[in-house]
Structure formats: C-alpha cells, structure tokens
Amino acid sequence: MDSSQLLGITTFTYMFSTLLYVAVLVFKASKLGSVATVFTAMAWLIQTAGIALRWVESYQMGIGHAPLTNMYESVVFFAWTIIALYLFIEWKFKIRIIGAFATPFAFLAMAYASFSGEIGKEISPLVPALQSNWLIAHVVTCFIGYAAFAVAAALGIMYVIKNKSENESRETIAGTLPPLPVLDDLIHKTMVFGFIWLSAGIITGAIWANSAWGTYWSWDPKETWSLITWFFYAITLHARYTRGWAGMRIAFLAIFGFVSVLFTYYGVNFLLSGLHSYGSS
Amino acid sequence: MKLFDTLWAFFTSVKLAIFTLCSLAVTSIVGTIIPQGKPYSFYIDNYGAKTAQFFHILSIPDMYSSWWFLGLLGLLSTNLIICSIDRLPAVLRIITADNLAMSTERIQKMVFCRKWQVPSDHPGLAGLPELLRKAGWNTTVRREDRNELYFGQKHRWSRIGVYIVHLSILVIFVGAIIGHFLGFKGSVMIPELRSTEQAYAAKDSSPIALGFEIRCDSFTVDFYDNGMPKDYKSSLTILEKDRVLLQKDIEVNNPLTYRGITFYQASYEAYRDFILSITDKATGQSKRFVLPFQQQTTWDDQNLQFGVINTEAMGQRAVRSKIWFKLGENPATVVWLADNTSTSISSGGKEYTLTAKQMYATGLQVAKDPGVWLVYIGCGLMMIGLYMAFFLTHKRIWLYKHVDATGVTLYLSGSTNKNKPAFARLFSRLERLVDQALTN
Ligand code: HEM
Numbered sequence: 001m002d003s004s005q006l007l008g009i010t011t012f013t014y015m016f017s018t019l020l021y022v023a024v025l026v027f028k029a030s031k032l033g034s035v036a037t038v039f040t041a042m043a044w045l046i047q048t049a050g051i052a053l054r055w056v057e058s059y060q061m062g063i064g065h066a067p068l069t070n071m072y073e074s075v076v077f078f079a080w081t082i083i084a085l086y087l088f089i090e091w092k093f094k095i096r097i098i099g100a101f102a103t104p105f106a107f108l109a110m111a112y113a114s115f116s117g118e119i120g121k122e123i124s125p126l127v128p129a130l131q132s133n134w135l136i137a138h139v140v141t142c143f144i145g146y147a148a149f150a151v152a153a154a155l156g157i158m159y160v161i162k163n164k165s166e167n168e169s170r171e172t173i174a175g176t177l178p179p180l181p182v183l184d185d186l187i188h189k190t191m192v193f194g195f196i197w198l199s200a201g202i203i204t205g206a207i208w209a210n211s212a213w214g215t216y217w218s219w220d221p222k223e224t225w226s227l228i229t230w231f232f233y234a235i236t237l238h239a240r241y242t243r244g245w246a247g248m249r250i251a252f253l254a255i256f257g258f259v260s261v262l263f264t265y266y267g268v269n270f271l272l273s274g275l276h277s278y279g280s281s
Numbered sequence: 282m283k284l285f286d287t288l289w290a291f292f293t294s295v296k297l298a299i300f301t302l303c304s305l306a307v308t309s310i311v312g313t314i315i316p317q318g319k320p321y322s323f324y325i326d327n328y329g330a331k332t333a334q335f336f337h338i339l340s341i342p343d344m345y346s347s348w349w350f351l352g353l354l355g356l357l358s359t360n361l362i363i364c365s366i367d368r369l370p371a372v373l374r375i376i377t378a379d380n381l382a383m384s385t386e387r388i389q390k391m392v393f394c395r396k397w398q399v400p401s402d403h404p405g406l407a408g409l410p411e412l413l414r415k416a417g418w419n420t421t422v423r424r425e426d427r428n429e430l431y432f433g434q435k436h437r438w439s440r441i442g443v444y445i446v447h448l449s450i451l452v453i454f455v456g457a458i459i460g461h462f463l464g465f466k467g468s469v470m471i472p473e474l475r476s477t478e479q480a481y482a483a484k485d486s487s488p489i490a491l492g493f494e495i496r497c498d499s500f501t502v503d504f505y506d507n508g509m510p511k512d513y514k515s516s517l518t519i520l521e522k523d524r525v526l527l528q529k530d531i532e533v534n535n536p537l538t539y540r541g542i543t544f545y546q547a548s549y550e551a552y553r554d555f556i557l558s559i560t561d562k563a564t565g566q567s568k569r570f571v572l573p574f575q576q577q578t579t580w581d582d583q584n585l586q587f588g589v590i591n592t593e594a595m596g597q598r599a600v601r602s603k604i605w606f607k608l609g610e611n612p613a614t615v616v617w618l619a620d621n622t623s624t625s626i627s628s629g630g631k632e633y634t635l636t637a638k639q640m641y642a643t644g645l646q647v648a649k650d651p652g653v654w655l656v657y658i659g660c661g662l663m664m665i666g667l668y669m670a671f672f673l674t675h676k677r678i679w680l681y682k683h684v685d686a687t688g689v690t691l692y693l694s695g696s697t698n699k700n701k702p703a704f705a706r707l708f709s710r711l712e713r714l715v716d717q718a719l720t721n
Binding site for chain 1: 295296298299302303305306309310312313317345457466505507509510511512513532533534535536543545546547646647648650653656657660663664667668671702
C-alpha cells in the first residue's frame, strides 16, 4: 500500500460520500445520514493516512519534506481541510445536510488532483527557496482559509435554494435544508473563520518572501489576487456589520467570494503569467 | 466650519470605506493582467501605440505605485483615521463606563431579564454574589437604602478589537512608507575571493555605497540526484579597513544582516575559472589560487607549477577537472578530480593536498528596510485585533435586589455586543443557578 493508492481510494470514497449525502437530501432518507457521516469520516481517515504516508515516503527517498509543496499536494490538502471543517461543523451544529453541498467540493478537488494531466503527482525534492518552515505555515494557513470559504460557498448555495423554494412555497428538497437564519449565521461564521486564516496566510507568505528575497510584498499576480480576495471578504464583513446586509446578499457574496478564491488559487497559475513558480509544477 | 463638518462626515462614512475597498480590489486586477514594469516598447508591441500612450498617462505599467493607486490607499487611510477618531471615544466610554450607575429601569427592560419574587428573609438570597463568583463572574456592588445592585462583566476590552485591526493597517502602511524612503533594494554579484563595497539599485542599477566591505569566501551549489538544485551556499565576510567583523554562511531563506543591510542568496554565475587550494602537508602552509582554464600558474615559494587542462561539464557546471601538477624538475602529475573534493599528491618527497573547485560568483539580493519591523508589528496587531473582534464578546450581567414592604424583587439582566445565541445559553445557565438557590 503506498500513498498514491490511498489517495486514489479517497477520491472514490469522497464520491460515494457525496452520493450518500445527496441521497439523504433527495430521498429525504434521514436514516442514511449517520451512514454518510461515518463513511465520510472513514474516508477522511484514509486520506489522513495517505498524506502521512506520503510524508514518510519523502523521507525514505531522502528528500523529506511535508507534503504541502506542489499543486497536487496542496489540492489534496485542500480537500482534506474541507472535509475536516465540514465534519467539525456537522458535529458542532448537528446539521448533517450540509454534507450534500460540502463533500462535492472535496470530491471535485480530489478528482482534479488525481485525473488532471496538468499536475504532476510525483514526490519531488524542494528547490532551495521552498525549504522554509514559513512556507509550510503559509500553505497550511491559506488552505484552511480557502476550505472555510468553500464551505461558506456551499452554505451560500443552500441558502439560495432554500430561499427560492420558500418564495415559491412548494414542498421540494429544500424542505430538508436547515432554516434560513441558521444558514445565514453559519455562512457568516465560516466566512469570519476563513478571513482570519486568509489574513494569517497572507502574513506568513509575506514573512516567507522577506526571508527568502528581502521583499515582503512585490505585487506579483498571485499575491495581488490573494489581496483582492481579502478585500472582497473585508467588504462583505463591513456590509454585514455596518450596513446590515444579510440573507441572499451575503449568500451571493459567499459564492462570489469563492470564485475569487478559486481564481487566486488556480486561475492565476494557469491563466496569468505569474512568477509564483510554486504551484505551477 | 460647515465645510469641515461636511468633510468630516464624508470621511467617517463606512460607505466610503466600502467604495474605496471595492475600487482597490477592482483596480488591482488590472496590474495582474497587464504585465508590470516592462519597457515602453513592450506595450507598443503588445497593445499598439495608442493604448501604450494611454497606459503611460495612467501609469499602468507601474500601477501599484501610480499616483491614483497611492491616492486610493491614502483615501483608505484617511477614512480609517477619521472614522476611528470619530467612533473611539464612544467605545471607550462604554468600556470604562460605571455600570453600577445604570438606572434600574433600564436594567429591568433589557432583552435578557428575569424576575423573581421572594420573601425578604429567604435564606438563599445571601449566597447569590458568591454563586455568581463561582460561575466566573466577579461582581462589584452598590447599596442604596436596602436595595443592592451587583454587576459583573467579561472581555470589555474586546470592543477595541476592530480598532486594533484598523490601526494595524495604518501601522503596516507606515512601515511600508519608511521602508520606501529610508531603505533600498538592490543586488550585487561577487566572484569568489573578491569583495565589494557597493550594490546596485534594483530600480535603475545605480551604485549604492554599503559603508563596509563584503567578501565572498566561497560559493557552492549542491544538486539532487535528478539534477535539481538542492542548496546554494555562500560564505561571506564583512570587513572594515581589512578588519574582519563578521563571518556567516548564508543560504536561501537564511540571510546575513549587518548594520541594517541584509544580504540574501539569490542567484549565481558559473565561471570557466577554477579555484585550487594547495596545502603542504609537512608545514601546513596553504594557499588558494584562481586558475583560468588551461593556463599555467605558479607558487614560487614552493616551486610549484599547475593548471587545469581539461574539464567534464554538465551545462554550466564542471563535474570533474583534470589537474596538471609539477614540483620543480620532478615529473608532472595529472589527476582527474571531482568538483570540490580533495586528493593527495606526492612528488619529490613532499606531500600536498589539492582541492579544486569551479569558480562561481554569488548573486546577492541586498536590501535595507528599516520599516519591516513596523510591518511585522502591524501584522501581529492585525491577528490580535481580528481575534478580539471575532472571538471575544463583551458580556455584562446585573443582579438587582429591590426590597420593599412586599418582600424582595430580584432581577437578573444581561447584555452582549454580539453572538446573542451563545449569550442566551449562558444566561439561562445563570437563571437556573438562581432558581436552585431560591427553591432550596
Ligand atoms: C482593509 C481594510 C479594512 C479591514 C481589514 C477592516 C476590518 C474590519 C473588521 C475585521 C471589522 C470587524 C467587525 C466586528 O467584528 O465588529 C471591521 C469593522 C468596522 N470597520 Fe473596518 N476594516 C477595514 C477598513 C475600514 C475602513 C477604511 C473604515 C472606514 C470607515 C472601516 C470602518 C469600520 C467600521 C465602522 C466597523 C464597525 C465597527 C463596529 O462594529 O463598531 N473599516 N473592520
């Protein structure tokens, strides 16, 4: 058993989790709910083992480093964080149905990591610039933030669906979704959580850049996009705190915010000519 | 004063803040799409002369330091400062307020309020303050006639969390401005065994005097088995008037700082020359020579002649070199030596240790940034402020005991500045405590 097998299995187990949660949602089969949760938790443990094993394997190859240093590894970590965060929310707030919207993000991330031809999966040694603990701190903090924004977007989608169906006062799958105020509150909480981690991510990135090149900020496209995303969420928080925005507006902002996150994370590497060499390999 | 009031109102508005942040976010996109800092001809070639001219007028090629972008940042700062000055006094008043002076009517009308009616000799009454203390609420008390008002609060200072976040942004700006005006960014290439007293500015390559001398004693690159670079390392020495002041090996991510100037390992250049170290094993006498490729060099004291006559290279990198070595009239020795390794040669009854390595120049990024500490302090403040603003809430509770002829009326009230549901749970726990005390 090696790490790539374990991570390959994870892709399929997350797909199955998604199907289970969607079944709970569509068929209102709430009994399936705990099955879905247990299954997802197991899938997450398998992924955890896969990541840990990849770490060990890098040491066996004599180039030991935390598995957080290229596009493939970061996408895998992203999926891992989404599921960790989702399971935490489910446990803390006792709302299961979010899984139908959150697990697809993790599944899509894993599927992309596993099947896309664009990203290399091999464990490669680190070029000197990447040999820094600040880099690890940077990647971990950023991706916790991104995962929180992914969950916020999932909640935003739920809000929009629920709101639509209430307006049409029809009995649809939206009946199984949590009440609107609960969703609104959760969207806000996950966005706040994400904002803090994104701030920490930008800060650790700046410290890393300063220790490697003597410039903490150089306006390269990746940095600038992370700042744009940060501005976006700062605006959203102000709109809520000082102008009382809530409900549909915030739900849409949560969804758009995640588009900005995706662009920062993915779009910049492949669509813009950046210098952020890390991540494009 | 009318103009002043209008301006003041303009700058305290959060609408302006949202507008400025939106403008910053949207305009920042431009610089990620249009390549920055290229020569004018680049823009003509890629966008046409008209557009290039237009870009030039708006400073698009260097937009993050253009007048209008800096103007937006200035607007944001002014907005932040004035908004904070405007609001802070009220917040400080809440933080330092004497909550025991609160009118009892207001206490009775709070959203979280519960009322009990008991006989004035109820035995549970006396223990209530102690009960609150055990539940984590240290209270102060005010007595008036036979009435008693107890008050306790938590995390009142969390109310300035937001202001710490806002301040942190200003601190970061100040740090960046200081770095911009009092610091510099540059670079320099120093060949091994050479030294320099200046670097070259990143902006226009003009020389910058360092005020001391920096020498590169050696530079090495290590490679992984697959040929990727693993480590760049330079041994640097700081000198002043030939006096050695500091020595350090630097790597990427591990720079050297002297008198506020920091040297970062950034790049390197490989030469066709070699550096040969020769040690006379008997006397320990040792010397290093720069050998141009295929040229003979001598060490007269030792009557030695030597040179590099061939190399085996991978790209720019010499993997092995073939050394020719001759002592006096003895027959010459020829050895292949892997880069940066040693070998022993005996000739004419003497023994020498030889180390040959390809000669490099180390490429250093040179930066002086006296503002960076402020930037870091600002970052720290921001994290502290965000934590306070989002995770701590100012919670207050009052316990009011009103005594009259009919007995005691007891009020428990509470208020919070955010997260009502969590406070509701906390409040009902306190209610239950009082319930228990009053039923036993
Ligand atoms: C990038 C810039 C900014 C960031 C990161 C930022 C961050 C924040 C945060 C985190 C809060 C927390 C809200 C809370 O928990 O109560 C907040 C509130 C607030 N911000 Fe900003 N802010 C920024 C710019 C501004 C500007 C330019 C203004 C100027 C008017 C402003 C005015 C306010 C106000 C009035 C509040 C509400 C304070 C309260 O609840 O008492 N912010 N800001």
